[in-house]
Amino acid sequence: MDKGDERKKQLLRVALDVFIEKGYYGTSTREIARRAGVSSGLLFHYFSNKESIYLELVNIGVEEMKINMEIAMNAPCEYLFQTIKNTFEQLESNPFFGKMFVFMDNVQHTTVNDKEIELLLESADICKQWIPIILEGQRRGEFRDGNPHSLCVAVFGAIQGIAQEKVRIPNTPLPKIDWLMDMIVNSTK
Amino acid sequence: MDKGDERKKQLLRVALDVFIEKGYYGTSTREIARRAGVSSGLLFHYFSNKESIYLELVNIGVEEMKINMEIAMNAPCEYLFQTIKNTFEQLESNPFFGKMFVFMDNVQHTTVNDKEIELLLESADICKQWIPIILEGQRRGEFRDGNPHSLCVAVFGAIQGIAQEKVRIPNTPLPKIDWLMDMIVNSTK
DNA sequence: TATAGAATTAAGCAAGTGCTCAATTCTATG
DNA sequence: CATAGAATTGAGCACTTGCTTAATTCTATA
Numbered sequence A, B: 001m002d003k004g005d006e007r008k009k010q011l012l013r014v015a016l017d018v019f020i021e022k023g024y025y026g027t028s029t030r031e032i033a034r035r036a037g038v039s040s041g042l043l044f045h046y047f048s049n050k051e052s053i054y055l056e057l058v059n060i061g062v063e064e065m066k067i068n069m070e071i072a073m074n075a076p077c078e079y080l081f082q083t084i085k086n087t088f089e090q091l092e093s094n095p096f097f098g099k100m101f102v103f104m105d106n107v108q109h110t111t112v113n114d115k116e117i118e119l120l121l122e123s124a125d126i127c128k129q130w131i132p133i134i135l136e137g138q139r140r141g142e143f144r145d146g147n148p149h150s151l152c153v154a155v156f157g158a159i160q161g162i163a164q165e166k167v168r169i170p171n172t173p174l175p176k177i178d179w180l181m182d183m184i185v186n187s188t189k
Numbered sequence C: 001t002a003t004a005g006a007a008t009t010a011a012g013c014a015a016g017t018g019c020t021c022a023a024t025t026c027t028a029t030g
Numbered sequence D: 001c002a003t004a005g006a007a008t009t010g011a012g013c014a015c016t017t018g019c020t021t022a023a024t025t026c027t028a029t030a
Helices: A003-026 A029-036 A040-046 A050-067 A076-093 A095-108 A115-124 A126-139 A148-168 A177-184 B003-026 B029-035 B040-046 B050-067 B076-093 B095-108 B115-124 B126-139 B148-168 B177-184
Strands: none
Touching: A003 A029, A003 A040, A003 A050, A003 A095, A003 B003, A029 A040, A029 A050, A050 A095, A050 A115, A076 A095, A076 A126, A076 A148, A076 A177, A095 A148, A126 A148, A148 A177, A148 B148, A177 B148, A177 B177, B003 B029, B003 B040, B003 B050, B003 B095, B029 B040, B029 B050, B050 B095, B050 B115, B076 B095, B076 B126, B076 B148, B076 B177, B095 B115, B095 B148, B126 B148, B148 B177
16 A cells, blocks of 8 residues: 555566566666656665665565475475476466566576675575485486486476566467476386 | 788677677677777777677577578488587587577577567577477477477577586586487387 | 655766777788 | 888767756645
């Protein structure tokens, strides 16, 4: 209900769009303000600087990712299935999630000279977080062999590709989950 | 041997690095010049404007991609295997190829308001070019069923993920090709 | 109705941007 | 050696950038 909170959320939504479209450096504070139909001064009333807008979005993204990771690790196959299922369900029902997902990938591949962001990204690097789970899956013989990092990067690249497409063309149908699971799960199982 | 040609190539190499790192808008012509140890005036002696530097790189990228696509389409499995094999061999032996590969992916996901670039990208969109090949593979029953575009986006996302990693950490080992083939090829074959 | 505080604007500064251009240095060849 | 033409510089223009600030409007409540 608070007018200020509502405005701040609106500004974040607009900023997310522009950041996805043009990257960090390509986004000007004036453009965010203009697209929000607001003076650029107001933007700096709600955020202390451009970087902090980006940071706040990264933080939201990190939280969003964590929620998707909360299922326990003592069932790697189940975990993976649930994670992909959750991700796809969200991609289908919640456009903001898709944008955030793509945004987080862009963030990973863009240098923003800021140690705070770099640190945040460490905690948002899903590939790194998945490695122990994949190792466990491999130990159980449920997952394919091979460098777990490659496995991770490839699976995640695939999901990313699908997400990118979904954000660009929202009515793209998503592939079946089994199909993606097969990428990782040992087919001789 | 020509001094001017050599300089131009050097400037393109430097520009590629900066574009990958900071994206189109984040890259300033002064920074390219500075990193090349040259005045910014010289940059505009060799290129008519910033956009044309980018365009020239995109063109090189498109050519590089085309070379990897030249094997005929009447053997989808063989074609795919060869393409991935080529890509991995290049990633291993030629750092410039890897950078170009990542650059082309960044290009696809960045809006640069330029119709010429947009047109070029049409011809560089590997996903679109692969679709007929995948359809043919599916018709023969050699490839998995499912939306060919999703298949494409996923496979390509996986390869991209691997390439990104290779560029960031050059001594990352690449996964086995069979492993990637399995993503697409029908396992009941 | 009066007023404190939040929401908002418009103007503007210092620094950085893409790009130009006159002026200089280098270099190959007659 | 002389000189044409290429390579290179550095100053600078017009514009955009992130951000500030004084001034104004809105809005809730005493």
